[in-house]
Amino acid sequence: MSTQRQQPETETETESTESEGETAQERRLDEKRRRAEERERKRVEAEERAAADAERYHLKVFRYDPEVEGKQEPRFDDFHVPYEPGMTVLDALIYARDQFDASLTFRHSCRQAICGSDALFVNGSQRLGCQTQLSDLDQPVRIEPLPHSEVVKDLVVDMEHFYDQMESVEPYFQTENRPEGELEEQRQSRENREKIKKSTRCIWCGACMSSCNIAAGDNEYLGPAAINKAYRFAMDEREGEDMKQRRLEIIEQEHGVWRCQTQFSCTEVCPKDIPLTEHIQELKREAVKSNLKFW
């Protein structure tokens, strides 16, 4: 509910006057919402006219806002966007937002597949909006938030769980073997850098996690991105053997690598072409090897 938005904090002195203002403000906001609905109707009409234009791309976009009446029930809106060569799904969404409906909400920033903020479910698969050409897609283009995550509003999902999983694998470099001297490097062979290279490319977009059936059924499963992050460190020769053991223990926990059923869906959707399933398999092998040492 929006009523709590401007609640005064602690100042008892101003409370009474502010709460009066609050009601007046609420009334004005109600009025504003009502008029927003009117505009909404007009927008739909304009949209219908645009739909007659064959040069336009037809988008069907998922809408939901817990606070705005009419959007509380999830629905799809149609937008018809004039096509230009090279146009991406993100460009189309920006056009729709700036020209048709300023309340259309989605995350985006870099427009170059590096910030990982615009992972969406487009025509049934997880992709980055900015990296997906409209011309590669069948119409109407269905744009939805990432499945298996809580929708905050329109195309924005709650990423907290994903971040928590990423952070649960101790995602930071740890080593006892620091070289002497501030300007001495911890040498790493080219081969070893090559080995971890792909795993370091993850942009935390969450596409893999969203595509994974196991993660969908088991909320505690670390998931492909977090396991890949663990791989990045476990395979880094600079961390040393002891640390590697510790890392293998983390990924071997109950909701770790052994949950993976090699369905490859994560690998298929990863916009950075990280061979996630392969990395998970390799960690399983490593885990077995290291256990053999103990038993």
Place this chain on the structure above:
Amino acid sequence: MYEYDVIVVGAGGAGLRAAIAAQEAGADVAMVTKLHPVRSHTGAAEGGINAALREGDDWELHAYDTMKGSDYLGDAPAVEALTQESPEEVIQLEHWGMAFSREDDGTVSQRPFGGLSFPRTTYAGAETGHHLLHTLYEQVVKRGIEVFDEWYVLNLAVSDEDDPAERSCHGVVAYETATGNVEAFTARDGVVLATGGLGQVYDHTTNAVANTGDGVAMAYRAGVPAEDMEMIQFHPTTLPSTGVLISEGVRGEGGILYNDEGERFMFEHGYANNDGELASRDVVSRAELTEVNEGRGIEDEYVHLDMRHLGEERIVDRLENILHLAEDFEGVDGLEEPMPVKPGQHYAMGGIETDEYGQTCVDGLYAVGECACASVHGANRLGGNALPELIVFGKRAGLHAAGGETEAPRVTVGRSDDSEAGDVETPVELGEPWGSEGDAVADGGAAAETAEAVVERSLERERERVERLLERDDGTQHAEIRAAVQHTMTENVNVFREEAALKEALVDIHAARERYRDVYVADPSSTYNTDLIQTIETRNLLDIAEMITVGALARDEFRGAHWRKEHQERKDDEWLKHTMVSWSDGSPELWYKPVVLEGEKKTYEPKERSY
């Protein structure tokens, strides 16, 4: 109300490094950032990070290259701090596990970059910034530093003294995107602004959508001068349709530029007879546009960058990311065809005026990274010099804010006996048509407030501002205003600048301001209201666009990236000075301060800059 010792605003490379340093110095630190840290634009940096690490190279050479590159508008004490401390800071990143590219002996690789006399650009493939950003964030996670992500900072809480130099900053007010709550963050010791670039004032830019210059605009309205704002860097190799950057690393590895007639124009048309494609960015950008303007461009718009001759193995080893970018964003296979490129807005050399510890003239307020101007880049930044700036000055500011031990700064901030008044004829009255009412952070009125009262007052003001914007029900939308500003800046305040066009831009910006009076937020929701945030960002872009343009109009010489049609020479007698713009009751006031050319061991004598 949240309370910490140090509040860092922004979590790109500069903010993360500042937070780590402040925490290591014992402060209780929080980061407040409008994007999750790993979404910051530092992740997009490609080419590399400069540091004198190898035999045959040293910080003095690096400092010399940087001063020359800056066209003698850099301040030597800051440049020397950058070049002396970047080796240690780069190796620090390596010790934190950053996956640099490696040589056969396992040491980190370095490559040549434009304007450098030694191949000192250390890199991680063509995705150096991605690795740097993630490595620093990992260290923040490791240290348990608190991060408020997707919190948009609306304004600073600054005391209300008449003289900006007597003001102090006590915190910030921020808007929680997920809920619409407006809250105050009190900083007992200091606020560090690390809000990054401002490329969104242009419509063809390599910058992220989030790079809206918020920090510069907020500091400006709090009374901190903005320095050298006219110095905008245009990068010569961006993809024509999107502005996505093709790293200078391509030319560093041997990539060649051709015009429509297949000529290697950097040499054949004499733009840079020694360094060719590796001349500094301003030189190459002008060369490309001259080719286009003289009818030798491809499709009258761009030129070709060819790397095919480097061979697949080398390309994949060192520039793999470039292949993906060219393919995904321009549909070109870099192994088979040359890539189309043209200049695009890339970097703000100017920004919030600071000394070499990131301090501004307002007590307790710091700025680092691209939003700041410690004045290391002057009129032209060398490629690979922004990333070391983030970590060197990030560390210094974090340390200073937390009360760590530092030396006395040599760069002065704020007005002094050395500053001189500026004046320029403009076609319209600048600044807010409605004066500074309700917009300034400190107007110079009530003095001697407590820190608490200052923060309270800011909080109230910002709550009101948000309410006002949400309540208004009809008018102009930010997208329209933003597009108008971006358009005029790209048309009139680009690589080539002339008086009439600059004046036209000021008229257009003024018109945009008029329209902003009627701006309204269509989305009534308090859940993830990006419409509201973009409306506030657009307000910031207006101030930024005006500062850039008025500075450019006043500087009637040709220096570094600042080319003026009517003034085709560098005028050292008159212009070895920094353009300063201060908020004066809602409109920009121009003044100047001298460049500091005296370094630790020597003075950097201005020489002709040829490549």
